[in-house]
Amino acid sequence: xxxxxxxxxxxxxxxxxxxxxxxxxxxxxxxxxxxxxxxxxxxxxxxxxxxxxxxxxxxxxxxxxxxxxxxxxxxxxxxxxxxxxxxxxxxxxxxxxxxxxxxxxxxxxxxxxxxx
Amino acid sequence: xxxxxxxxxxxxxxxxxxxxxxxxxxxxxxxxxxxxxxxxxxxxxxxxxxxxxxxxxxxxxxxxxxxxxxxxxxxxxxxxxxxxxxxxxxxxxxxxxxxxxxxxxxxxxxxxx
Numbered sequence: 001x002x003x004x005x006x007x008x009x010x011x012x013x014x015x016x017x018x019x020x021x022x023x024x025x026x027x028x029x030x031x032x033x034x035x036x037x038x039x040x041x042x043x044x045x046x047x048x049x050x051x052x053x054x055x056x057x058x059x060x061x062x063x064x065x066x067x068x069x070x071x072x073x074x075x076x077x078x079x080x081x082x083x084x085x086x087x088x089x090x091x092x093x094x095x096x097x098x099x100x101x102x103x104x105x106x107x108x109x110x111x112x113x114x115x116x
Numbered sequence: 117x118x119x120x121x122x123x124x125x126x127x128x129x130x131x132x133x134x135x136x137x138x139x140x141x142x143x144x145x146x147x148x149x150x151x152x153x154x155x156x157x158x159x160x161x162x163x164x165x166x167x168x169x170x171x172x173x174x175x176x177x178x179x180x181x182x183x184x185x186x187x188x189x190x191x192x193x194x195x196x197x198x199x200x201x202x203x204x205x206x207x208x209x210x211x212x213x214x215x216x217x218x219x220x221x222x223x224x225x226x227x228x229x
Contacts, residue, residue, distance in 0.1 A: 041202060043160065043219040055214050090159055104150065105217060107159040 003027050004108035006091050012114045013081060020077045021111045023091030030096040031055075032074040033105065034066060037088045049074055050096065081115045088112050119143065120207050122220035129227055135192040137223050139205030142186070148208040148215075149181055149188045154222065155201045163190065163203070195227045 004025045013019055025032060033056075034046040048056035049068040063079040074091060091108040120141050129135045137151075148167055152160035166172045166179040166188065178191040188207070192199055202222040208215050 040221065041154075042221050043204065045216050045218075048214070048216065056216055104162055104165055107161070110159050 004091060004093055004106050006089075006108040006111050008111060009109065010112050010114075012116065014116055015081055015083060017081050018077070018079045019081060019113070020075055021089055021091075021113075023074045023076075023108055025072055025091075025093040025106075025108075027093055027106060029093035029106075030071055031094050031103075032068065032071070033092040033094075034074065034076050035090040035092060035107075037090060037110070039087070043090070047074075047076075083115050086113055086115045119209065119218045120205055120220040122203075122205050122223045124221055125224040126226050127223055129195050129225070131195060131197060131227055131229050133195050133227075135195045135199065135225055135227070137190040137192075137203050137205075137225065138187060139189065139207075139220055140187045141205075141207040141218075143207065143209045143218075144183075144186065145210060146207045147210075149179070150206040150217070151177075151179060151188075151190045152204040152206060152219075153201045154204055160204055192225075195225075197227050197229055200225055200227050 007022050031050045033048045035043050037043045046060050047066040051071050052068045065077045068074045088110045090110045092105040094103040094105045122139050150165045151163040153163050154160045164179045166181045172179045176193045180189045202224045204222045205220040206217045209218050
């Protein structure tokens with residue numbers, strides 16, 4: 001009965017390939033996020049969607065394209081994978097955010113991406 | 117200047133002692149502060165959140181917030197080996213019309229028997 005789930009858990013692929021990661025939450029939250037955690041364990045936001053609308057788009061290469069088919073799902077497609085894309089990608093969700101505040105974010109188990 | 121700063125550690129404490137984890141942040145407008153725990157190879161899980169100045173206690177954990185000095189801390193009483201993990205401080209920043217959480221690099225805590 002997982003609250004935030006991601007697939008796949010592990011992804012090993014060659015440079016130049018295109019891959020997708022999927023995320024689903026059953027918490028009834030309105031907002032979903034993608035984070036990247038690099039080898040130094042630094043967790044950095046990439047994208048955020050609120051009710052299927054993109055609200056945060058950090059300085060991320062345009063090879064990364066998020067897509068939210070509905071408010072319970074947020075996918076991440078990566079084109080032309082590079083060595084530097086190797087990291088753990090976490091999906092998270094939260095309730096709708098009051099202006100100036102931040103509701104608790106709940107994280108998925110992560111997708112460990114290794115680009116060879 | 118980094119937006120959220122933490123000492124990377126490792127912070128080593130004996131079992132039963134108090135572990136004190138500190139975090140400073142740069143945005144004076146921040147109103148929401150979170151402590152997450154992350155075990156190796158796992159996802160971050162929420163320990164506590166705090167919105168108001170002062171102390172907030174939950175079991176063995178106490179979060180302390182001082183907005184004037186722009187720091188937030190986490191105290192873990194009666195530390196256990198199972199508390200050994202990386203603790204991430206997260207602060208909300210309101211910018212460009214939306215909120216986002218900025219995470220510190222984390223402090224690695226090691227509790228030894």
